[in-house]
Structure formats: C-alpha cells, structure tokens
Amino acid sequence: MRFVKYTFIGAGIWGLVVLLPFYALVDITGRRYAPPTEYPQFFWRFLSVALAWQIAFLIIRTDPVRFRPLMIPATLEKMGYVATRIVLYAGGRISSLDFQPVLPDFALGVLFVVAYAMTGKRTS
16 A cells, blocks of 8 residues: 555655646746747646646545545546647657656556556445
8 A cells, every 4th residue: 555655645746846836937838839828728727727636646645545436537637648748749749859748647647557456446
C-alpha cells in the first residue's frame, strides 16, 4: 500500500509544483504562442481542472482502498492528456519540443494503473 500512497502523493505534489506557477507566469506562455489573454476561458479552465485533480490525487493517497474508484478517472485524466498530445504530434500540429511534457504524465498514468491493480477490491 506504500507504493500506492507514494504514487498519489508524488503525483499530487508534482502537479501542484508544475501547474501553480502558470497562474503567475502567464506572460511566459504567451512568448511562443498567442498569449492566454486571447483565450482566457480555456487557459484558466484548464488550470482549474488540472489543479482540482492534483488535490484528488492527494485525497486518494489518504485511503487508497476507499478511493480506489477515483483511480479510474485519475488514470483517464493522465492518459487523456497523453492521447491528445500523441494525436496532435502525429498530425504535425505540435513540435517534438511541445510533445515532451507528455512523458511524466504517461509515467504517472502507468503508475496509476499499477496502483489500481495493487489496491484490489475493498472487502466490507
């Protein structure tokens, strides 16, 4: 169970560390692409939903057996991002540099699948 707890606390902390700076560093995002001020509803919505999932990962860590059903959408959150990046890269819509950030999410998605399998079904 330690593996499962460390997986989800690591994912939650990693996500917070990676995502929170974007609230203050909007200008950096706008240097390579159109600035987020041109599409604020998508930019801030993405950050809000992504941060909510980081909190969910930290909650899953508190009682992995109880929160095992949440591991399924948690895995979908990671693998959905991975699939999106793969499709965009394969279609030539993003560069290899823009594809690289998918690697930590893919690794976490795989760890989430392993954690789900290790947790097993809860016995009442």
